[in-house]
Amino acid sequence: MLTQSTTEKLYNQDFCLWIETTVQQLELKQFETIDWENLIEEIKDLSGSQKRALESLLSRLLEHLLKIGYWKSEYQHNYNHWKGEIRAFRKQIKKLLKVSPSLRPYLEDIFEECYQDAREIVADLTALSLDTFPMSPIASLEQVLDENWLPKTCTGL
Numbered sequence: 001m002l003t004q005s006t007t008e009k010l011y012n013q014d015f016c017l018w019i020e021t022t023v024q025q026l027e028l029k030q031f032e033t034i035d036w037e038n039l040i041e042e043i044k045d046l047s048g049s050q051k052r053a054l055e056s057l058l059s060r061l062l063e064h065l066l067k068i069g070y071w072k073s074e075y076q077h078n079y080n081h082w083k084g085e086i087r088a089f090r091k092q093i094k095k096l097l098k099v100s101p102s103l104r105p106y107l108e109d110i111f112e113e114c115y116q117d118a119r120e121i122v123a124d125l126t127a128l129s130l131d132t133f134p135m136s137p138i139a140s141l142e143q144v145l146d147e148n149w150l151p152k153t154c155t156g157l
Helices: 004-013 015-027 036-070 072-099 101-126 141-145
Strands: none
Touching: 004 015, 004 036, 036 072, 036 101, 036 141, 072 101, 072 141, 101 141
């Protein structure tokens, strides 16, 4: 039989096995052998992981919206690729919000910061001036997530 000390060591030696062992201990209600400290830390990290994923997806979505709207020299060559990436990021964000609706306020909180990050990244990638991109977000969060919305500037090219 495993002891709490043994499962604590297992955490550092084989994370996957530690998870499987911890799940089995929980299912069997062997609470005295559970590595509670690491289990609590891992549960806390799950929320942070979802937040980091959401932030990354939103930033990438905004980057592609800026590319499709402002990178005129690459527009014709990359339009379909960018449009596909935009759709994929939107779907991934919606799926994440579906399983964790409580993340919606977090998405709203990080929207402006993600937009500013996207501006800087796209300016670096495209060699366009940062001033090419508006200081304020090019759309509301709702529009950015709307599967039928694309920046107006891309339609006028």
